[in-house]
Amino acid sequence: MLQEYLPLLIIFLIALLVGIIAMLLGYLFGPKRPTRRKSAPYESGMVPYGPGRRRMSVRFYLIAVLFILFDIEVIFVISWATVVRQVGVPGLIAMAIFLGLLEVAHLYAWKKGALEWE
Amino acid sequence: MSINDFLAILPVLVVLVTGVLVMVADVFLPEGRKGIAALLSGLGLAAGLGAALAAVPSTGTAFAGMVVADGFSLFLDALFAAVGLVGIGLAYDYFKRMRLQRGEYYTLLLFSIGGMMLMGHANDLVMFFLALELLSIPLYILSGFFRARLASQEAALKYFLLGAFSSGFVLYGIAMVFGGTASINLEGIVAAVRDGSANLTFLLVGAALLVVGFAFKVSAVPFHAWTPDVYEGAPSPLTGFMSSATKAAGFAALIRLLLVVFPALGENLAPVVSGLAALTMIAGNLIALVQTNIKRLLAYSSIAHAGYLLIGLVAVNSSAAGDAVAAMLFYLVGYAIANLGAWSVVVAAEQAEGRGLELEDYSGLGRKYPWLGVAMLVFMLSFIGVPLTLGFWGKLYLFRVALESGLFGLAVIGIAASLVSAYYYLRVVVYMFFRDGEGVARRDVWLNLIAIGSAAAVVLMALVPGDLLQVAAQAVLRVP
Numbered sequence: 001m002l003q004e005y006l007p008l009l010i011i012f013l014i015a016l017l018v019g020i021i022a023m024l025l026g027y028l029f030g031p032k033r034p035t036r037r038k039s040a041p042y043e044s045g046m047v048p049y050g051p052g053r054r055r056m057s058v059r060f061y062l063i064a065v066l067f068i069l070f071d072i073e074v075i076f077v078i079s080w081a082t083v084v085r086q087v088g089v090p091g092l093i094a095m096a097i098f099l100g101l102l103e104v105a106h107l108y109a110w111k112k113g114a115l116e117w118e
Numbered sequence: 119m120s121i122n123d124f125l126a127i128l129p130v131l132v133v134l135v136t137g138v139l140v141m142v143a144d145v146f147l148p149e150g151r152k153g154i155a156a157l158l159s160g161l162g163l164a165a166g167l168g169a170a171l172a173a174v175p176s177t178g179t180a181f182a183g184m185v186v187a188d189g190f191s192l193f194l195d196a197l198f199a200a201v202g203l204v205g206i207g208l209a210y211d212y213f214k215r216m217r218l219q220r221g222e223y224y225t226l227l228l229f230s231i232g233g234m235m236l237m238g239h240a241n242d243l244v245m246f247f248l249a250l251e252l253l254s255i256p257l258y259i260l261s262g263f264f265r266a267r268l269a270s271q272e273a274a275l276k277y278f279l280l281g282a283f284s285s286g287f288v289l290y291g292i293a294m295v296f297g298g299t300a301s302i303n304l305e306g307i308v309a310a311v312r313d314g315s316a317n318l319t320f321l322l323v324g325a326a327l328l329v330v331g332f333a334f335k336v337s338a339v340p341f342h343a344w345t346p347d348v349y350e351g352a353p354s355p356l357t358g359f360m361s362s363a364t365k366a367a368g369f370a371a372l373i374r375l376l377l378v379v380f381p382a383l384g385e386n387l388a389p390v391v392s393g394l395a396a397l398t399m400i401a402g403n404l405i406a407l408v409q410t411n412i413k414r415l416l417a418y419s420s421i422a423h424a425g426y427l428l429i430g431l432v433a434v435n436s437s438a439a440g441d442a443v444a445a446m447l448f449y450l451v452g453y454a455i456a457n458l459g460a461w462s463v464v465v466a467a468e469q470a471e472g473r474g475l476e477l478e479d480y481s482g483l484g485r486k487y488p489w490l491g492v493a494m495l496v497f498m499l500s501f502i503g504v505p506l507t508l509g510f511w512g513k514l515y516l517f518r519v520a521l522e523s524g525l526f527g528l529a530v531i532g533i534a535a536s537l538v539s540a541y542y543y544l545r546v547v548v549y550m551f552f553r554d555g556e557g558v559a560r561r562d563v564w565l566n567l568i569a570i571g572s573a574a575a576v577v578l579m580a581l582v583p584g585d586l587l588q589v590a591a592q593a594v595l596r597v598p
Contacts (some may be wrong), residue, residue: 105140111145 073102074088121552126180126187129170129195130235133202134525137228138163144221155221156210158230163202166235170195176595178304179241183303186241186596192449193593194238194370197454198363202231204458204568205359212355212465216264220353222264224516226256227359234367238374241596243292243302250288250335253367254281257360261352269472273351280344281559284334287327294324295379304379305598311382318382325380325387332375335368336424338394339401349417352469357413360421362454369427369450373443377434378597384435391432391488395528399535406542410477412464415542416457419501422539426513429528436523443513447590448583452508452576456500459572464493466559466569475559480546481555489548489566490559493573498543500576503536508576511583 038068040047080095081089087094124131136159144155170192177188204225213219233252240246257279262274296302298320299310312318330341337345349357380387402422409415427449433442467483467490468474483493500509513536520529549555579586 103137105141108141108145 059117065113066109069102069105073099121389123180127236127239128173129166129192129199130232130239132166132169133162133199133228133235134232137225137232140221140228141225144145144361148223149217152219152221153210153214156206159224160203160206162228163199163206163231163306165230167199167203168195169377170199177594179305179596182307183406184245185236185239185240186304186502190370190443191235191238191594193590194366195235197366197447197451197500198231198234198238201359201363201366201458202227204462204572205355207501207564207568208355208358208458208462208465209353210564211560212353212468215560216353216470218264222489223260226260226357230254230256230260231363233371234363237367237417238370239394240371240374241304241532243295243304246375247285247288247292247368250285250331250371253364254285254335257281257356257364260356261348263353263356267351267472269351270353271351273348276344277352280334280555282330284306284341285585286331287334288331291324291327291329291331294320294327296324297508298324304374307379309598321380322383322386323539325375328375328389329372329387329390332368332371333394334370336365336427336430337421339398339421342398342402342421342424345421346414346417349420350411350413354461357416358458358465360459361416361461365420365424365427366454369431369446370375372431373434373446374595375516376431377439377443378595381435386434388422388432391428392525392528394429394530395432398422398428399531400425401588403535403538403542406539407543412467412477412480412546414476414552415477415546416460416464419539420457422535423449425503425535426516426532429525429532430516431529432525433519433523438519441515441522441593441597442464442519443590443593443595444587445519447593448515448587449512451586452500452512452579452592455509455572455575455579456497459493459569459576460497460501461570462510462565462572463490463497463559466490466562466565468558471556477546477549478555479557480549481553481557482550483555483557483559484547484550486557487559487561490569491547493569495547496576502540502543506577506580508580508583511580511587515587545570 076098078094080091084091132592140155140158140160143158144152147154173192175186177186179186205325209223209227213223229519230253233249233254234330236245236252240249247476258278262270264270292302295307298317299315301307301310307321311318311321316535334344335340344466348362371450376384376391399422401423402418403589406422408420409418411425427446430442430446430449433439436442464475467480473479484494496507500507503509503513513532517529517532520526520532
């Protein structure tokens with residue numbers, strides 16, 4: 001059974017090899033004239049200012065969490081939609097319960113003001 | 119999916135639906151009327167308790183074998199609902215006093231209780247994991263409920279990190295068991311072991327990892343490091359609830375796993391669990407001796423009691439299995455009652471900003487508030503296992519089971535550890551009655567009711583221990 005995965009392993013090894021060769025060639029034959037500007041982190045061609053790790057507003061995290069909530073909803077709804085005829089009424093009820101619970105979460109987030117940006 | 123599936127886990131559903139209702143109701147409640155959330159939660163838990171008590175103990179599986187309903191799970195449903203009710207009673211006045219009365223506390227508490235109940239019903243390793251997370255995640259949040267208090271934040275983070283760590287053990291254990299038996303359903307695992315198609319090495323590794331994961335939850339030494347810090351930093355009413363209920367949930371999972379799923383591994387696992395039991399009893403009691411903070415003292419006391427309970431777990435795979443489960447359930451009930459009572463006294467004596475928690479602060483409290491003092495005396499005697507208390511009978515039944523199944527060493531360690539524990543338990547009483555101090559306690563109806571009611575229960579139920587043991591003995595597990 002594991003033999004079926006052998007081609008995958010070969011592709012993986014070739015990919016690794018190609019990457020290593022490309023980097024090795026550049027390292028061996030490429031000219032190296034480093035300047036301060038060149039060794040600085042790349043920031044769209046601008047002169048970098050400030051550290052790369054900056055504090056983000058906590059509000060983004062809230063948005064991200066809400067996004068995950070509805071993202072997962074979509075995953076479930078789509079997989080349910082593909083088999084909606086086979087699962088029938090029990091599936092519909094289960095989906096209604098699931099969506100109902102999500103709507104409760106939505107209501108809670110809304111009333112708590114999580115959707116307002118100020 | 120039929121109506122019978124839902125009926126099988128009716129108490130769980132009642133509690134979880136109440137949790138959702140309280141969450142919605144809370145956002146519409148005006149500031150200052152948040153007590154209604156507590157009332158709603160109490161009603162929901164009472165309904166859940168009623169559903170558990172009224173249910174006919176049948177044995178069967180539901181949701182395609184994912185959950186099981188049997189005497190054991192019903193017993194635990196009732197226990198968790200009852201502990202939850204007391205937990206709300208502990209919290210109500212406390213959070214009002216601390217100006218932190220928020221509906222979320224009750225919502226999360228209900229979700230956690232739902233997870234604990236589900237743990238008793240789990241008949242599938244994935245359900246065990248789901249129940250574990252459902253009971254743990256709300257507790258992580260609740261431990262940090264005092265957002266502005268550094269100790270509370272530390273407790274939440276520590277509990278979360280170590281809890282996630284232990285969940286990892288459980289997951290690896292599930293993966294190994296699946297690798298060994300090609301099934302995550304308890305019936306499938308048992309069948310694979312029976313017909314010899316299981317890889318016992320994988321199964322043993324998986325079982326060991328699962329035991330480690332749940333040993334974290336019951337705070338067995340050496341997996342106890344989080345317990346004192348979390349118990350100290352978390353709000354006191356939560357700690358009271360957590361130390362009574364989470365331990366029962368962890369043992370529920372361990373009992374079902376060791377009794378139903380891994381009886382074939384009994385000989386391999388018994389030395390490990392025995393070692394855990396001995397270590398937990400010795401270390402828990404010895405470290406408790408030097409504690410000066412009441413919350414840390416009770417935390418180490420709860421570790422020590424997990425050690426006594428682990429003796430029963432060793433005996434689960436012996437010929438006295440039925441007696442062992444009954445004795446453990448009896449002990450869990452007795453411990454929960456005394457523990458909730460003791461925490462009600464702690465909650466009553468706690469002042470703002472976490473003051474009033476040192477043993478010094480308890481000086482003279484017993485003489486000033488004789489009812490609280492006498493109640494605390496009863497709880498401490500029950501913890502030690504002095505005759506005429508529920509704790510005595512709990513230990514008697516556990517040690518009897520240990521002797522029946524030939525665990526003389528563990529029984530001797532248990533008795534010796536109980537003797538040592540008398541020192542630190544009685545020290546609390548000595549401070550309360552024989553020292554002079556300025557200590558003040560809150561006179562709150564609910565707290566007094568819990569303290570006096572629990573003390574009465576500890577003494578009165580000790581008069582008819584056989585009846586309670588009879589009830590516990592009927593809480594049998596479904597063995598496929």
